Amino acid sequence: MMFTMAWRMLRRELQAGELRLLFVALLIAVAAVSAVGFLADRVGRALELEARQMLGADLVVVADQPLSDAFVEEAHRLGLRTARTMIFPSMVFADGRAQLVEIKAVSSEYPLRGQLRTAPGLDAADVAVDGGPAAKTAWGDERLFSSLDLKPSMPLGVGQLHLPVTALLTREPDRSLNLFSVAPRLLMHIDDVPASGLIQFGARVRYRLLLAGPDQALADWRGWVETRLDRGQRLEGIENARPEIRNALDKAQRFLGLATLLTVILSAIAVALAARRYMQRHLDACAVLRCLGTTQGRLLRLHALSFLIMALLAAVLGALLGFAAHFVLVSAMAGLVTADLPLPGAGPALEGALVAGVLLFGFAMPPLLQLARVPTLRVLRRELGPPAPLAVIGYVVGFLLLCGLIVRAAGDLRLGGLAVAGFSAALALFWLLAWLSVRLAGRLRGGAGFGWRQGLATLARHGTANTLKIVALGIGLMALLLLGVTRLELVDAWQKSVPVDAPNRFVINIQPEQRQAVADWLAARQIAAELAPMVRARLLRINDRAVSAADFPDDDRAQRLVEREFNLSWRAELPTGNEVVDGRWFSGKPGEASVEVGLAQTLGVTLGDRLVFSVAGMEKNVTVTSLRKLDWDSMRVNFFVLTPPGVLDDAPASYITSFHLPAEKRAAAGQMVEAFPNLTVIDIDAILAQIQSVVGQVVGAVQFVFLFTLAAGAVVLYAAFLSAIDERRFELAVMRALGARREQLRAALLVELAAIGGLAGLIAALGAAGVGQLLARQVFQIEPAFSLTSPLLAAAGCAVATTFAGWLGMRRLLGVPPLEALRQGA
Template identity: 65%
Template structure:
């Protein structure tokens, strides 16, 4: 039986009977394994080299220096320690200024992992035992290129001149974020004090790396966990690099959902191709029944055939997925900054699971009907065909597909939303397609023979035509979202920012620098408001203590409540702020414990008018009552604060200052001059950051767009499958029409009309779907109103028509070669 099934498979593939089903399986497996191989390499890198990626066995992280009692306890237990500080700052060299991510390390760094450096840009790095010596720095390649600096040159960092000693090529504990854009400078921790960079208001992350005997590390961890306070946390091999895991989990879920759309379309292709295979093999199965094969024997034969087909598709699809996952590495690998080992076998299991779901859920229901073919069909061909195409027969496949979507999504809520979203979109598209086909059928009057017959054929095969339209519309909508709509969103976003909007932010301004800095800005003709900024932690809302545990299901709320807020005070409403509830501070409110809170923050943390908020400011509790909620215009690029108080409430707290201003292109040198005069300042070039941000977004979108190419291929296979599924019926119809005198040219016109109308309708539906979803993204994510572009409907309809004609014509052109005599023989 197995040998017969293998021979049948070879014959069916050569004759083309199973090519579409095989192609659908290969595309689905390739899409899933491509994402799976990429995700597995990242997972193995994180799991297999957790301690090396951390730089130690245990990492202590805080936004304030760690107390001496913690350090003394670690040393008492025999642990080895290393220290790092990271913060943003400006670096000057050779007349260039660049914002960099500064990392100061002690002489014992790193405790685990590899630190590598080179003497020239572009050279491979060599392992080194420790970081830079006091008085020297290492620059990574991006920073060295931006500053046009090489080993031996001098750089200005704060109040210090430091020598470039090497080019940094690898560090074990480099923090990762898809949008961490600043290049790296590595320096010795002993140079921090003399540089004057770390002052009050500076945002510094303090890390202590520890190594030692496992029992000693575990004991110290247990001792410290009970003493952790706000802003302090621990990392070990179990939760190493949560920022990598979190960011990549989101990216992989997006890629996974994109590949899952391919699987959904492939399921439709498999169902159509299997049903056609069943219809074309009824006679052969009837003959085998006459020769004595039982119903169970037919089931075994076709089960073996499809298992061989699945194994072949898994092998080819996995090979294609492995080859194409390198494209994902090309787009996203440069963002990871870590060496990725070769993937394991897990993605092959994922690909096999996809093939199994598609075959057993969507191919076997129609194939099982072959066992029910009566032997009398050999004499009476009208007997059969088996039961009609029913949704109930695919219930198991639909359940398995829904479970697969939940599994890929990573959590039940997101998976459930994905299932409902796909089901809702397909239902809306199906309804629109059915309505469109019905409306088009009424346009047959007028026009030539090709036009009338093309629309008539579309109306006769309404369900098949609607299915073709839905499949193509889903694929086209995905590509429109990732190309046209994405471009429109970015263009609208950029236009929302005024041309004279501030493009420079200056932070870390100290109170004693206000007079001289204000005078310097005035001399340059720059109008800038210097706003005070006090760092504080929110510890109570409405009499209820709050922490990350208070928001178990909201990741953004957890991040917000754990961070330090920047508070400020002023008597008048800030420009670009609009009150949405409550009242602004009056003249008599100075010194009163009131606060105005940003609307989005209030919604996320559950803050309402009249709630009392308790902030911990410099070790002292400050209580304020929410008197108003504000909506901020973030696109104005002005300095904005989540929480504002009237003057006289927090004025006595230690404060630094911040400002923003517009620097014309002709005054670019002013930024470097300002840093030379005030070395502790950090100037952020917003324009450069936005350009880098868009570059990173482009890389991520490129990777996702690549996966959607599989989706488009699956959509094309569905279209092709839907067309050839009606091959026999169309062949009979065309043969009769030719026997009645229709010319090939007339039939060609009818077929091209049907294909073009199908594609154009799908393009219109796709454009409407992409526009609607684009509006949702624009309003919910960008807080913008995306203008409707009527040309998108035209372009999408034209593109859909061209694609439908190109793909459909490959399947339909053979119909024109059918001799008219076939109709007479079929009717005999």
């Protein structure tokens, strides 16, 4: 019986429009949360379902140096199957054109899990194949075929070899997700690597040993090998398959999750406003029901059940809308996620339902408590009963639940706490700016016409309500401006900060015996370049303290730095683009070293510290005598650690250089690779273009999520307008009764609405510009120019949009006869 009554009441209220806005607010919040949730769930399921395929094995050892044969021997003793792979960048060439590729050399047993798929050429159907390419052949992926216009069996220059490309690689199991890959893939047989001459001293190679077999044998081998792993070696199993992908996706999910919380916060405000208006418009009806014998408890249960049904409807429809919207996110990130994603589970829909429940319980229940406590005497005196004591508690509980959602979306208590503090500070700052703007605007009436004076006077008279409108609309608009206009301005400022003749090519793997030949080759083509020596070393100790990743439990960057090998070099003079910020440049004393200031801060290195490096089995002791600031935007060759000549001269070294290659000399890159096949020429322009494409896709996905934020802001704005309609109806009726013409009142309303939109747009644009300036200086280290164009355009555009939307909602007030409005307000 109660359910039937609640359903009928809900249907009647939705048809009449009393609860329509509250329902839309819930719908937007659920759709935003579930859309991001469905995307994350599908990618997460792909990682779980294809964990072994993503490894290409059951267990993998990854290292930056060749692995001991003892690892393979012990695996075979335990009955495990093994395979080897090597991954490294290099240049390949065909018909005079060169291309940077990521070469993956595999043994005959690869892959141990999953299957490779190949096609005879572009636009041809692919098939599953057993094993990788045969010796003396190679396979290329679609990007390689397209960039070099390859044809089947066409020879490809790979170092000192010419390998026919016999197939187009369409799928490799341990490359299912293609995140931030900037080079095409070339697959070749591992036995061909020595003859290619590509692996020289200084080459960066990832060595992988793949294992597969019974779980017990794997466990025994893992226990045996864990005590024998050196620095730079790690194990990957199905529980942590492709950690770099998981980390990247976790960060993206957290960012999108925090972005959706802006939508949830604004939706919470809209729910609170809509519920309060619903309460105000139904006090009389509830008072009549109380007079007819309905108890407070029954009245509360009736409305609570009605709202619960509405929340369930919003959860279901919002989940469906989010499911449809998540395909847009998948499409926007198509270049990042290329795996066949399985269908998502019900988790995101349940999470959306949880959000609807939090918003309903925390921000709609307090006004319902007032409805249940309405005094029967209101039928005669039409007085609002005192606020229910539990109402304030309800709002506090709602705020705490909202904070819980933020922490959950952040995935970390510390990050969540910072997000809560950041959101709270941003809301407080926006509120202060909006309130001051409203007060200031109210004083700018001057001697203009009636519409101008009355519009600004009304803006100031309803300062609290109008401040809320400005804040809600400003937050949503700021998010879009920050990712839209400001992003483009930051990219433009960064591009302008890079010199026109900045190096756009890096060359690595230059061997000592090639140094003079390469220098002469470049000089003959009038290409200015300095060949710098480079020594690979691993940091062992800082003073007498051994260094390990465990020393930096909360700093991922520091852990990566101490686990990898450093690139050291030597110089007699301070390189161009380097500035000593602490200490002094080399004075000629033995064992001096200069450290980049950012690296020193990350690892806790200070002046006077002794650093011990392992260089090709030798220990090198140096003392930090200076800290340097580098101009990374110069695109020159830079090193974290420099020593004077004589310290590293006896260490095996390779050479590296960078230079600017004009467009008319672009063919020189291919000619260099043909002359020196072991060299790797890195096209910075191409890599930056690829990274910008990746960033553009991510930003496009986030901007799509922020459309929900803007929609929620519009709902808050409309809810605030509706909450003021009854009061404005009475005010306008009084003014019309006193002689004001309809045209004058229309002008006043339009001025008020335009002022709200203009102030919201101006505050949003200034906020986006401020955050953009902070990001530019603190993150990108550039000095962007501040322009008034964006704030003015945003203010004008928002003023027009707000005026139009607000006028649609409030124009009917001018059509109400004055006498009827006065009677309704009496």
